[in-house]
Amino acid sequence: MPGQGLQTVSKAQTASKEIYDFKNKRVSIMNKVMPVLLFLCASVSVLTTIGIVVTLISETYQFFQKIPIFDFLFGTKWSPLIPPKSFGVLPLLSGTLMITFIACLVAIPLGLASAIYLSEYAPKRVRKIVKPILEVLAGVPTIVYGYFALSLVTPLIQSIFHSAGVFNALSAGIVVGIMIIPMVSSLSEDAMSSVPRSLRDGAYALGATRFEVALKIVVPAAFSGIVASAVLAFSRAIGETMIVTVAAGSTPNMTVNPLESIQTMTAYIVQVSLGDTPHGTIEYGSIFAVGMTLFVITFLLNILAQYIARKFREEY
Amino acid sequence: MEALININKLNLFYGAFHALKDVTLTIPEKAITAFIGPSGCGKSTLLRTLNRMNDMIPGTRIEGGIAIGGTEIYSNEVDVETLRKKVGMVFQQPNPFPKSIYDNVAYGPRLHGITSKRELDEIVETSLKSAVLWEEVKDHLKRSAFGLSGGQQQRLCIARALAVNPNILLMDEATSALDPISTLKIEELAQELKDKYTIVMVTHNMHQAARVSNQTVFFLNGEVIEYSDTEKLFSNPTDQRTEDYISGRFG
Numbered sequence: 274m275p276g277q278g279l280q281t282v283s284k285a286q287t288a289s290k291e292i293y294d295f296k297n298k299r300v301s302i303m304n305k306v307m308p309v310l311l312f313l314c315a316s317v318s319v320l321t322t323i324g325i326v327v328t329l330i331s332e333t334y335q336f337f338q339k340i341p342i343f344d345f346l347f348g349t350k351w352s353p354l355i356p357p358k359s360f361g362v363l364p365l366l367s368g369t370l371m372i373t374f375i376a377c378l379v380a381i382p383l384g385l386a387s388a389i390y391l392s393e394y395a396p397k398r399v400r401k402i403v404k405p406i407l408e409v410l411a412g413v414p415t416i417v418y419g420y421f422a423l424s425l426v427t428p429l430i431q432s433i434f435h436s437a438g439v440f441n442a443l444s445a446g447i448v449v450g451i452m453i454i455p456m457v458s459s460l461s462e463d464a465m466s467s468v469p470r471s472l473r474d475g476a477y478a479l480g481a482t483r484f485e486v487a488l489k490i491v492v493p494a495a496f497s498g499i500v501a502s503a504v505l506a507f508s509r510a511i512g513e514t515m516i517v518t519v520a521a522g523s524t525p526n527m528t529v530n531p532l533e534s535i536q537t538m539t540a541y542i543v544q545v546s547l548g549d550t551p552h553g554t555i556e557y558g559s560i561f562a563v564g565m566t567l568f569v570i571t572f573l574l575n576i577l578a579q580y581i582a583r584k585f586r587e588e589y
Numbered sequence: 590m591e592a593l594i595n596i597n598k599l600n601l602f603y604g605a606f607h608a609l610k611d612v613t614l615t616i617p618e619k620a621i622t623a624f625i626g627p628s629g630c631g632k633s634t635l636l637r638t639l640n641r642m643n644d645m646i647p648g649t650r651i652e653g654g655i656a657i658g659g660t661e662i663y664s665n666e667v668d669v670e671t672l673r674k675k676v677g678m679v680f681q682q683p684n685p686f687p688k689s690i691y692d693n694v695a696y697g698p699r700l701h702g703i704t705s706k707r708e709l710d711e712i713v714e715t716s717l718k719s720a721v722l723w724e725e726v727k728d729h730l731k732r733s734a735f736g737l738s739g740g741q742q743q744r745l746c747i748a749r750a751l752a753v754n755p756n757i758l759l760m761d762e763a764t765s766a767l768d769p770i771s772t773l774k775i776e777e778l779a780q781e782l783k784d785k786y787t788i789v790m791v792t793h794n795m796h797q798a799a800r801v802s803n804q805t806v807f808f809l810n811g812e813v814i815e816y817s818d819t820e821k822l823f824s825n826p827t828d829q830r831t832e833d834y835i836s837g838r839f840g
Contacts, residue, residue: 396647397647469684471680471682471684472684472686472687474642474678474680474684475680475684475685475686475746475749476686476696476700477642477645477673478640478642478673478677478678478680478750479673479674479677479696479697479700479749479750479753480670480671480672480673480674480697480700480701480753481670481700482670485700489696489700490686493687494686494687
Protein backbone atom coordinates (compact mmCIF):
# COMPACT_ATOMS: atom_id res chain seq x y z
CA MET A 274 0.00 0.00 0.00
CA PRO A 275 1.29 3.46 -0.83
CA GLY A 276 0.16 4.92 2.51
CA GLN A 277 2.24 2.48 4.45
CA GLY A 278 5.40 3.53 2.60
CA LEU A 279 4.73 7.15 3.43
CA GLN A 280 4.32 6.33 7.07
CA THR A 281 7.71 4.61 7.21
CA VAL A 282 9.38 7.63 5.67
CA SER A 283 7.87 10.04 8.17
CA LYS A 284 8.81 7.72 11.04
CA ALA A 285 12.39 7.69 9.86
CA GLN A 286 12.28 11.48 9.66
CA THR A 287 11.12 11.82 13.25
CA ALA A 288 13.76 9.41 14.38
CA SER A 289 16.51 11.38 12.70
CA LYS A 290 15.17 14.59 14.23
CA GLU A 291 15.44 13.01 17.66
CA ILE A 292 19.03 12.07 16.99
CA TYR A 293 19.92 15.62 16.04
CA ASP A 294 18.09 17.16 18.99
CA PHE A 295 21.03 18.44 20.99
CA LYS A 296 18.99 20.18 23.68
CA ASN A 297 19.44 18.60 27.06
CA LYS A 298 17.67 20.40 29.84
CA ARG A 299 19.36 18.53 32.65
CA VAL A 300 22.85 19.33 31.44
CA SER A 301 22.15 22.97 30.68
CA ILE A 302 20.70 23.57 34.15
CA MET A 303 23.72 21.86 35.71
CA ASN A 304 26.01 24.09 33.70
CA LYS A 305 24.30 27.17 35.06
CA VAL A 306 23.86 26.05 38.65
CA MET A 307 27.22 24.48 39.39
CA PRO A 308 29.40 27.58 38.97
CA VAL A 309 27.07 29.55 41.24
CA LEU A 310 27.09 26.82 43.84
CA LEU A 311 30.85 26.48 43.74
CA PHE A 312 31.27 30.24 43.93
CA LEU A 313 29.10 30.33 47.06
CA CYS A 314 31.26 27.65 48.67
CA ALA A 315 34.39 29.59 47.82
CA SER A 316 32.97 32.83 49.16
CA VAL A 317 32.33 31.35 52.62
CA SER A 318 36.01 31.50 53.48
CA VAL A 319 36.51 34.85 51.80
CA LEU A 320 33.56 36.38 53.66
CA THR A 321 34.77 34.89 56.95
CA THR A 322 38.17 36.47 56.43
CA ILE A 323 36.59 39.82 55.64
CA GLY A 324 34.35 39.50 58.70
CA ILE A 325 37.32 38.78 60.96
CA VAL A 326 39.31 41.69 59.60
CA VAL A 327 36.37 44.10 59.92
CA THR A 328 35.69 43.06 63.53
CA LEU A 329 39.36 43.32 64.40
CA ILE A 330 39.69 46.76 62.86
CA SER A 331 36.54 48.23 64.39
CA GLU A 332 37.21 46.87 67.89
CA THR A 333 40.83 47.92 67.68
CA TYR A 334 39.79 51.38 66.56
CA GLN A 335 37.53 51.72 69.59
CA PHE A 336 40.36 50.57 71.84
CA PHE A 337 42.70 53.18 70.44
CA GLN A 338 40.09 55.85 71.12
CA LYS A 339 40.73 55.20 74.81
CA ILE A 340 44.39 54.21 74.83
CA PRO A 341 46.84 56.21 72.68
CA ILE A 342 48.34 54.01 69.99
CA PHE A 343 51.83 55.24 70.86
CA ASP A 344 51.47 54.06 74.47
CA PHE A 345 50.27 50.70 73.21
CA LEU A 346 53.04 50.11 70.68
CA PHE A 347 55.97 51.42 72.69
CA GLY A 348 54.86 50.96 76.30
CA THR A 349 57.01 48.54 78.25
CA LYS A 350 54.51 47.64 80.93
CA TRP A 351 51.51 45.42 80.36
CA SER A 352 49.12 45.39 83.27
CA PRO A 353 45.59 45.42 81.90
CA LEU A 354 43.77 43.80 84.81
CA ILE A 355 45.54 45.04 87.93
CA PRO A 356 45.71 48.78 88.60
CA PRO A 357 47.57 50.92 87.86
CA LYS A 358 46.50 49.73 84.44
CA SER A 359 49.00 49.97 81.64
CA PHE A 360 48.72 48.83 78.04
CA GLY A 361 52.25 48.66 76.63
CA VAL A 362 52.34 45.67 74.28
CA LEU A 363 56.13 45.26 74.18
CA PRO A 364 56.33 42.68 77.00
CA LEU A 365 53.79 40.48 75.18
CA LEU A 366 55.57 41.05 71.90
CA SER A 367 58.94 40.17 73.38
CA GLY A 368 57.44 37.04 74.94
CA THR A 369 56.00 35.99 71.61
CA LEU A 370 59.22 36.71 69.76
CA MET A 371 61.30 34.81 72.30
CA ILE A 372 59.11 31.70 71.92
CA THR A 373 59.21 32.04 68.15
CA PHE A 374 62.95 32.54 68.11
CA ILE A 375 63.61 29.48 70.26
CA ALA A 376 61.14 27.45 68.23
CA CYS A 377 62.79 28.39 64.93
CA LEU A 378 66.21 27.71 66.39
CA VAL A 379 65.00 24.18 67.05
CA ALA A 380 62.81 23.60 64.02
CA ILE A 381 64.68 25.09 61.07
CA PRO A 382 68.01 23.24 61.47
CA LEU A 383 66.34 19.97 62.47
CA GLY A 384 63.62 20.27 59.86
CA LEU A 385 66.08 21.11 57.09
CA ALA A 386 68.45 18.35 58.10
CA SER A 387 65.67 15.78 58.04
CA ALA A 388 64.43 17.13 54.72
CA ILE A 389 67.92 16.74 53.24
CA TYR A 390 68.18 13.25 54.68
CA LEU A 391 64.78 12.22 53.33
CA SER A 392 65.26 13.70 49.90
CA GLU A 393 68.93 12.93 49.23
CA TYR A 394 70.04 10.03 51.39
CA ALA A 395 67.13 7.91 52.58
CA PRO A 396 66.41 4.72 50.65
CA LYS A 397 62.88 4.64 49.25
CA ARG A 398 61.74 2.23 51.93
CA VAL A 399 62.90 4.44 54.79
CA ARG A 400 61.29 7.52 53.26
CA LYS A 401 58.03 5.67 52.85
CA ILE A 402 57.97 4.97 56.59
CA VAL A 403 59.50 8.14 58.02
CA LYS A 404 57.59 10.77 56.07
CA PRO A 405 54.11 9.70 57.18
CA ILE A 406 55.35 9.49 60.78
CA LEU A 407 56.65 13.05 60.57
CA GLU A 408 53.32 14.14 59.19
CA VAL A 409 51.48 12.44 62.03
CA LEU A 410 53.57 14.56 64.37
CA ALA A 411 51.90 17.57 62.75
CA GLY A 412 48.50 16.17 63.60
CA VAL A 413 49.08 15.81 67.35
CA PRO A 414 46.73 18.19 69.22
CA THR A 415 48.71 21.11 70.59
CA ILE A 416 47.33 20.64 74.09
CA VAL A 417 49.17 17.31 74.15
CA TYR A 418 52.37 19.14 73.28
CA GLY A 419 51.64 21.62 76.06
CA TYR A 420 51.29 18.83 78.55
CA PHE A 421 54.46 17.23 77.15
CA ALA A 422 56.30 20.52 77.71
CA LEU A 423 55.09 20.92 81.26
CA SER A 424 55.50 17.34 82.44
CA LEU A 425 58.63 16.25 80.59
CA VAL A 426 60.66 19.08 79.11
CA THR A 427 60.33 21.52 82.00
CA PRO A 428 61.60 19.06 84.66
CA LEU A 429 64.47 18.22 82.33
CA ILE A 430 65.36 21.89 81.97
CA GLN A 431 65.03 22.41 85.72
CA SER A 432 67.45 19.59 86.36
CA ILE A 433 70.03 21.36 84.21
CA PHE A 434 69.27 25.00 85.07
CA HIS A 435 68.20 25.15 88.66
CA SER A 436 66.96 28.72 88.34
CA ALA A 437 64.31 27.74 85.79
CA GLY A 438 60.74 28.28 86.86
CA VAL A 439 57.86 25.83 86.55
CA PHE A 440 56.64 28.05 83.74
CA ASN A 441 59.40 29.17 81.43
CA ALA A 442 59.86 30.32 77.86
CA LEU A 443 62.58 27.81 77.02
CA SER A 444 60.46 24.73 77.56
CA ALA A 445 57.50 26.13 75.63
CA GLY A 446 59.77 27.39 72.85
CA ILE A 447 61.51 24.03 72.40
CA VAL A 448 58.22 22.19 72.25
CA VAL A 449 56.70 24.70 69.80
CA GLY A 450 59.83 24.06 67.75
CA ILE A 451 59.29 20.30 67.86
CA MET A 452 55.71 20.86 66.80
CA ILE A 453 56.69 22.80 63.68
CA ILE A 454 59.56 20.49 62.59
CA PRO A 455 57.24 18.42 60.38
CA MET A 456 56.04 21.56 58.65
CA VAL A 457 59.59 22.62 57.79
CA SER A 458 60.79 19.15 56.86
CA SER A 459 57.77 18.07 54.87
CA LEU A 460 57.44 21.23 52.78
CA SER A 461 61.20 21.53 52.27
CA GLU A 462 61.39 17.89 51.28
CA ASP A 463 58.66 18.43 48.71
CA ALA A 464 60.60 21.35 47.27
CA MET A 465 63.86 19.37 47.19
CA SER A 466 62.31 16.27 45.66
CA SER A 467 60.95 18.32 42.80
CA VAL A 468 64.44 19.48 41.82
CA PRO A 469 65.00 17.55 38.59
CA ARG A 470 67.20 14.46 38.65
CA SER A 471 69.21 15.85 35.69
CA LEU A 472 70.63 18.70 37.81
CA ARG A 473 71.87 16.21 40.40
CA ASP A 474 73.36 14.02 37.66
CA GLY A 475 75.18 17.04 36.25
CA ALA A 476 76.82 17.70 39.59
CA TYR A 477 77.58 14.05 40.35
CA ALA A 478 79.24 13.75 36.95
CA LEU A 479 81.60 16.57 37.96
CA GLY A 480 82.70 14.60 40.98
CA ALA A 481 80.46 16.16 43.63
CA THR A 482 79.72 14.13 46.74
CA ARG A 483 76.18 13.49 47.89
CA PHE A 484 76.49 16.20 50.54
CA GLU A 485 77.86 18.72 48.04
CA VAL A 486 75.03 17.96 45.65
CA ALA A 487 72.50 18.41 48.46
CA LEU A 488 74.02 21.64 49.74
CA LYS A 489 75.15 23.32 46.55
CA ILE A 490 72.63 22.13 43.96
CA VAL A 491 69.47 20.90 45.63
CA VAL A 492 69.12 23.44 48.45
CA PRO A 493 69.73 26.50 46.21
CA ALA A 494 67.37 25.15 43.56
CA ALA A 495 64.69 24.51 46.18
CA PHE A 496 65.46 27.69 48.12
CA SER A 497 62.19 29.46 47.50
CA GLY A 498 60.25 26.46 48.74
CA ILE A 499 62.49 26.17 51.77
CA VAL A 500 62.04 29.83 52.69
CA ALA A 501 58.30 29.48 52.24
CA SER A 502 58.29 26.53 54.64
CA ALA A 503 60.42 28.39 57.19
CA VAL A 504 58.18 31.46 57.14
CA LEU A 505 55.07 29.34 57.37
CA ALA A 506 56.60 27.63 60.39
CA PHE A 507 57.52 31.04 61.83
CA SER A 508 53.93 32.27 61.50
CA ARG A 509 52.67 29.06 63.01
CA ALA A 510 55.01 29.54 65.98
CA ILE A 511 53.91 33.14 66.47
CA GLY A 512 50.28 32.12 66.47
CA GLU A 513 50.74 29.03 68.66
CA THR A 514 48.50 29.29 71.70
CA MET A 515 47.96 26.12 73.67
CA ILE A 516 51.56 25.15 74.35
CA VAL A 517 52.52 28.61 75.55
CA THR A 518 49.37 28.97 77.65
CA VAL A 519 50.13 25.72 79.43
CA ALA A 520 53.92 25.89 79.68
CA ALA A 521 55.18 29.45 79.38
CA GLY A 522 53.17 31.07 82.13
CA SER A 523 51.13 34.25 82.31
CA THR A 524 53.59 36.88 83.42
CA PRO A 525 53.99 39.74 80.95
CA ASN A 526 57.70 40.11 81.29
CA MET A 527 60.20 42.02 79.23
CA THR A 528 63.19 39.77 79.58
CA VAL A 529 65.84 38.05 77.52
CA ASN A 530 66.17 35.23 80.01
CA PRO A 531 64.35 32.21 78.57
CA LEU A 532 64.24 30.53 81.98
CA GLU A 533 61.73 33.04 83.30
CA SER A 534 57.99 32.90 82.99
CA ILE A 535 56.61 35.11 80.23
CA GLN A 536 53.32 35.72 78.49
CA THR A 537 52.74 35.70 74.76
CA MET A 538 50.12 37.68 72.88
CA THR A 539 48.10 34.55 72.21
CA ALA A 540 48.22 33.41 75.81
CA TYR A 541 47.00 36.86 76.91
CA ILE A 542 44.02 36.61 74.58
CA VAL A 543 43.17 33.23 76.09
CA GLN A 544 43.48 34.61 79.59
CA VAL A 545 41.03 37.46 78.97
CA SER A 546 38.65 35.44 76.81
CA LEU A 547 38.29 32.80 79.52
CA GLY A 548 38.12 35.24 82.41
CA ASP A 549 35.11 37.22 83.58
CA THR A 550 36.15 40.47 81.92
CA PRO A 551 32.94 42.27 80.93
CA HIS A 552 32.37 43.04 77.25
CA GLY A 553 32.96 46.61 76.20
CA THR A 554 35.62 47.40 78.79
CA ILE A 555 39.12 48.54 77.89
CA GLU A 556 40.54 45.20 79.03
CA TYR A 557 38.17 43.43 76.71
CA GLY A 558 39.04 45.75 73.83
CA SER A 559 42.72 45.15 74.44
CA ILE A 560 42.50 41.56 73.16
CA PHE A 561 41.40 42.88 69.80
CA ALA A 562 44.30 45.30 69.68
CA VAL A 563 46.67 42.45 70.55
CA GLY A 564 44.97 40.23 67.98
CA MET A 565 45.32 42.96 65.38
CA THR A 566 49.04 43.25 66.16
CA LEU A 567 49.44 39.51 65.65
CA PHE A 568 47.50 39.68 62.42
CA VAL A 569 49.63 42.52 61.06
CA ILE A 570 52.86 40.70 61.97
CA THR A 571 51.88 37.46 60.25
CA PHE A 572 50.55 39.40 57.28
CA LEU A 573 53.86 41.25 56.88
CA LEU A 574 55.72 37.97 57.27
CA ASN A 575 53.75 36.44 54.44
CA ILE A 576 54.57 39.37 52.18
CA LEU A 577 58.22 39.09 53.17
CA ALA A 578 58.16 35.37 52.38
CA GLN A 579 56.75 35.97 48.94
CA TYR A 580 59.33 38.67 48.28
CA ILE A 581 62.21 36.42 49.38
CA ALA A 582 60.88 33.47 47.44
CA ARG A 583 60.62 35.57 44.27
CA LYS A 584 63.98 37.20 44.70
CA PHE A 585 65.89 33.96 45.24
CA ARG A 586 63.94 31.75 42.88
CA GLU A 587 66.17 29.64 40.67
CA GLU A 588 64.29 28.56 37.60
CA TYR A 589 64.91 25.08 36.36
CA MET B 590 96.22 3.92 19.11
CA GLU B 591 96.75 2.60 22.59
CA ALA B 592 93.92 1.08 24.60
CA LEU B 593 92.95 3.27 27.54
CA ILE B 594 89.89 1.45 28.80
CA ASN B 595 89.79 -2.31 29.14
CA ILE B 596 86.43 -3.88 29.81
CA ASN B 597 86.69 -7.53 30.73
CA LYS B 598 83.74 -9.95 30.94
CA LEU B 599 81.45 -7.30 32.40
CA ASN B 600 78.03 -8.38 33.58
CA LEU B 601 75.53 -5.92 34.99
CA PHE B 602 72.19 -6.65 36.61
CA TYR B 603 69.35 -4.28 37.52
CA GLY B 604 67.69 -6.45 40.12
CA ALA B 605 66.87 -9.62 38.18
CA PHE B 606 67.34 -8.00 34.76
CA HIS B 607 70.58 -8.95 33.05
CA ALA B 608 71.42 -5.67 31.30
CA LEU B 609 75.00 -6.33 30.15
CA LYS B 610 76.20 -9.80 29.23
CA ASP B 611 79.88 -10.71 29.17
CA VAL B 612 80.99 -7.46 27.61
CA THR B 613 84.64 -7.49 26.61
CA LEU B 614 85.95 -4.41 24.88
CA THR B 615 88.91 -2.08 24.59
CA ILE B 616 88.57 1.63 24.01
CA PRO B 617 91.51 3.50 22.44
CA GLU B 618 93.05 6.65 23.84
CA LYS B 619 92.51 10.05 22.19
CA ALA B 620 89.96 8.81 19.71
CA ILE B 621 86.20 8.74 19.43
CA THR B 622 84.45 5.47 20.15
CA ALA B 623 80.74 5.26 19.30
CA PHE B 624 78.24 2.85 20.88
CA ILE B 625 75.36 2.04 18.57
CA GLY B 626 72.41 -0.31 18.75
CA PRO B 627 68.64 -0.30 19.16
CA SER B 628 66.92 1.13 22.27
CA GLY B 629 67.43 -0.95 25.39
CA CYS B 630 70.51 -2.74 24.03
CA GLY B 631 72.68 -1.64 26.99
CA LYS B 632 74.83 1.00 25.28
CA SER B 633 73.90 3.77 27.76
CA THR B 634 74.21 1.37 30.65
CA LEU B 635 77.77 0.53 29.67
CA LEU B 636 78.60 4.21 29.24
CA ARG B 637 77.31 4.93 32.73
CA THR B 638 79.47 2.22 34.25
CA LEU B 639 82.56 4.05 33.01
CA ASN B 640 82.05 6.89 35.53
CA ARG B 641 80.06 4.72 37.91
CA MET B 642 76.87 6.74 37.55
CA ASN B 643 75.02 3.43 37.82
CA ASP B 644 76.05 3.27 41.47
CA MET B 645 73.17 5.60 42.23
CA ILE B 646 70.53 3.21 40.93
CA PRO B 647 69.43 0.87 43.73
CA GLY B 648 69.65 -2.83 42.97
CA THR B 649 72.52 -2.56 40.48
CA ARG B 650 75.05 -5.39 40.64
CA ILE B 651 78.25 -5.70 38.66
CA GLU B 652 80.57 -8.60 37.86
CA GLY B 653 83.76 -8.56 35.85
CA GLY B 654 86.10 -5.66 35.46
CA ILE B 655 86.68 -2.26 33.95
CA ALA B 656 90.20 -0.89 34.01
CA ILE B 657 90.97 2.68 33.02
CA GLY B 658 94.68 3.26 32.44
CA GLY B 659 95.32 0.03 34.33
CA THR B 660 93.28 0.92 37.43
CA GLU B 661 90.31 -1.27 38.24
CA ILE B 662 87.54 1.34 38.75
CA TYR B 663 85.18 -0.91 40.70
CA SER B 664 87.79 -1.83 43.30
CA ASN B 665 87.23 -0.69 46.87
CA GLU B 666 90.16 1.72 46.92
CA VAL B 667 88.79 3.81 44.08
CA ASP B 668 87.31 7.13 45.12
CA VAL B 669 84.21 7.62 42.98
CA GLU B 670 84.39 11.43 43.10
CA THR B 671 87.96 11.47 41.82
CA LEU B 672 87.03 8.98 39.11
CA ARG B 673 84.13 11.17 37.96
CA LYS B 674 86.42 14.17 37.90
CA LYS B 675 88.65 12.32 35.45
CA VAL B 676 85.77 10.86 33.45
CA GLY B 677 83.45 13.73 32.50
CA MET B 678 79.95 13.26 31.20
CA VAL B 679 77.50 15.11 28.97
CA PHE B 680 73.87 14.05 29.06
CA GLN B 681 71.07 13.61 26.58
CA GLN B 682 69.19 16.71 27.69
CA PRO B 683 71.32 19.81 28.24
CA ASN B 684 71.25 20.21 32.03
CA PRO B 685 72.91 23.51 32.96
CA PHE B 686 72.56 24.50 36.62
CA PRO B 687 70.15 27.36 37.39
CA LYS B 688 73.09 29.73 37.65
CA SER B 689 75.00 32.14 35.44
CA ILE B 690 77.10 30.93 32.50
CA TYR B 691 80.24 31.74 34.48
CA ASP B 692 79.08 29.91 37.60
CA ASN B 693 78.12 26.86 35.58
CA VAL B 694 81.63 26.44 34.25
CA ALA B 695 83.26 27.44 37.55
CA TYR B 696 81.08 25.02 39.49
CA GLY B 697 83.37 22.01 39.13
CA PRO B 698 86.67 23.79 39.83
CA ARG B 699 85.13 25.47 42.89
CA LEU B 700 83.89 22.09 44.07
CA HIS B 701 87.43 20.79 43.91
CA GLY B 702 88.82 23.66 45.93
CA ILE B 703 89.86 26.41 43.51
CA THR B 704 88.91 29.78 44.94
CA SER B 705 91.23 32.29 43.30
CA LYS B 706 89.24 34.58 41.03
CA ARG B 707 92.07 34.86 38.51
CA GLU B 708 92.48 31.12 38.25
CA LEU B 709 88.72 30.61 37.86
CA ASP B 710 88.51 33.31 35.19
CA GLU B 711 91.22 31.52 33.28
CA ILE B 712 89.58 28.10 33.56
CA VAL B 713 86.21 29.51 32.50
CA GLU B 714 87.75 31.16 29.46
CA THR B 715 89.77 28.17 28.29
CA SER B 716 86.90 25.75 28.89
CA LEU B 717 84.43 27.91 26.98
CA LYS B 718 86.98 28.31 24.20
CA SER B 719 87.51 24.54 24.05
CA ALA B 720 83.76 24.09 23.78
CA VAL B 721 83.64 26.73 21.01
CA LEU B 722 81.21 28.85 22.97
CA TRP B 723 83.48 31.68 24.14
CA GLU B 724 82.86 34.04 21.24
CA GLU B 725 79.10 33.76 21.67
CA VAL B 726 78.97 34.35 25.44
CA LYS B 727 82.10 36.26 26.46
CA ASP B 728 80.20 39.56 26.86
CA HIS B 729 77.48 38.22 29.11
CA LEU B 730 79.03 35.59 31.34
CA LYS B 731 76.89 36.78 34.25
CA ARG B 732 73.64 36.01 32.46
CA SER B 733 71.58 32.96 33.31
CA ALA B 734 72.51 29.80 31.43
CA PHE B 735 68.84 29.30 30.67
CA GLY B 736 68.89 32.21 28.24
CA LEU B 737 71.06 30.16 25.86
CA SER B 738 69.68 28.04 23.02
CA GLY B 739 69.58 24.26 23.39
CA GLY B 740 72.75 23.80 21.35
CA GLN B 741 74.58 26.51 23.29
CA GLN B 742 73.42 24.95 26.57
CA GLN B 743 74.83 21.62 25.47
CA ARG B 744 78.18 23.21 24.58
CA LEU B 745 78.06 24.94 27.98
CA CYS B 746 77.61 21.51 29.58
CA ILE B 747 80.65 20.30 27.63
CA ALA B 748 82.62 23.33 28.85
CA ARG B 749 81.47 22.59 32.38
CA ALA B 750 82.72 19.01 32.06
CA LEU B 751 86.06 20.16 30.57
CA ALA B 752 86.58 22.67 33.40
CA VAL B 753 87.54 19.94 35.87
CA ASN B 754 90.24 18.75 33.48
CA PRO B 755 89.08 15.22 32.66
CA ASN B 756 90.90 12.68 30.46
CA ILE B 757 87.79 10.99 29.19
CA LEU B 758 84.54 12.56 28.03
CA LEU B 759 81.38 10.47 27.92
CA MET B 760 78.57 11.73 25.70
CA ASP B 761 75.21 10.07 26.28
CA GLU B 762 73.21 10.79 23.12
CA ALA B 763 74.37 14.35 23.58
CA THR B 764 72.83 15.61 20.34
CA SER B 765 69.52 13.79 20.33
CA ALA B 766 67.64 16.79 21.77
CA LEU B 767 69.25 19.26 19.34
CA ASP B 768 68.45 20.61 15.90
CA PRO B 769 70.62 19.55 12.92
CA ILE B 770 72.83 22.66 12.92
CA SER B 771 73.56 22.45 16.65
CA THR B 772 74.19 18.73 16.18
CA LEU B 773 76.75 19.47 13.50
CA LYS B 774 78.51 21.96 15.79
CA ILE B 775 78.75 19.40 18.58
CA GLU B 776 80.09 16.81 16.13
CA GLU B 777 82.75 19.24 14.92
CA LEU B 778 83.59 20.03 18.50
CA ALA B 779 84.00 16.31 19.28
CA GLN B 780 86.43 16.04 16.36
CA GLU B 781 88.53 18.84 17.81
CA LEU B 782 88.41 17.50 21.34
CA LYS B 783 89.65 14.04 20.44
CA ASP B 784 93.20 15.36 20.08
CA LYS B 785 93.24 15.92 23.82
CA TYR B 786 90.53 13.72 25.21
CA THR B 787 89.30 10.16 24.86
CA ILE B 788 85.68 10.40 23.83
CA VAL B 789 83.05 7.71 24.19
CA MET B 790 79.66 8.53 22.73
CA VAL B 791 76.36 6.75 22.71
CA THR B 792 74.28 7.57 19.69
CA HIS B 793 71.04 6.26 18.26
CA ASN B 794 72.05 7.82 14.97
CA MET B 795 74.19 5.44 12.91
CA HIS B 796 75.15 8.18 10.48
CA GLN B 797 76.55 10.19 13.33
CA ALA B 798 78.68 7.24 14.38
CA ALA B 799 79.86 6.82 10.82
CA ARG B 800 80.64 10.55 10.48
CA VAL B 801 82.56 11.21 13.65
CA SER B 802 83.89 8.09 15.31
CA ASN B 803 87.12 6.16 14.89
CA GLN B 804 85.85 2.97 16.46
CA THR B 805 82.27 1.72 16.56
CA VAL B 806 80.76 -0.85 18.92
CA PHE B 807 77.48 -2.53 18.02
CA PHE B 808 75.25 -3.68 20.90
CA LEU B 809 72.25 -5.97 20.84
CA ASN B 810 70.28 -7.19 23.86
CA GLY B 811 73.06 -6.40 26.31
CA GLU B 812 75.79 -8.05 24.28
CA VAL B 813 78.58 -6.60 22.20
CA ILE B 814 78.03 -8.14 18.80
CA GLU B 815 80.95 -6.56 17.03
CA TYR B 816 83.45 -3.76 17.37
CA SER B 817 86.11 -2.49 15.03
CA ASP B 818 87.30 0.55 13.12
CA THR B 819 84.27 2.57 12.13
CA GLU B 820 85.10 2.37 8.47
CA LYS B 821 85.42 -1.40 8.56
CA LEU B 822 82.29 -1.93 10.65
CA PHE B 823 80.12 0.06 8.28
CA SER B 824 81.63 -1.19 5.02
CA ASN B 825 82.43 -4.76 5.87
CA PRO B 826 80.72 -6.05 9.01
CA THR B 827 81.55 -9.61 10.00
CA ASP B 828 78.30 -10.43 11.79
CA GLN B 829 75.02 -10.77 9.93
CA ARG B 830 73.13 -8.94 12.74
CA THR B 831 75.45 -5.94 12.42
CA GLU B 832 74.84 -5.85 8.72
CA ASP B 833 71.08 -6.07 9.22
CA TYR B 834 71.19 -3.19 11.69
CA ILE B 835 73.41 -0.83 9.75
CA SER B 836 71.50 -1.45 6.54
CA GLY B 837 68.30 -0.51 8.37
CA ARG B 838 66.59 -3.87 8.41
CA PHE B 839 65.73 -3.47 12.11
CA GLY B 840 66.23 -1.08 14.99
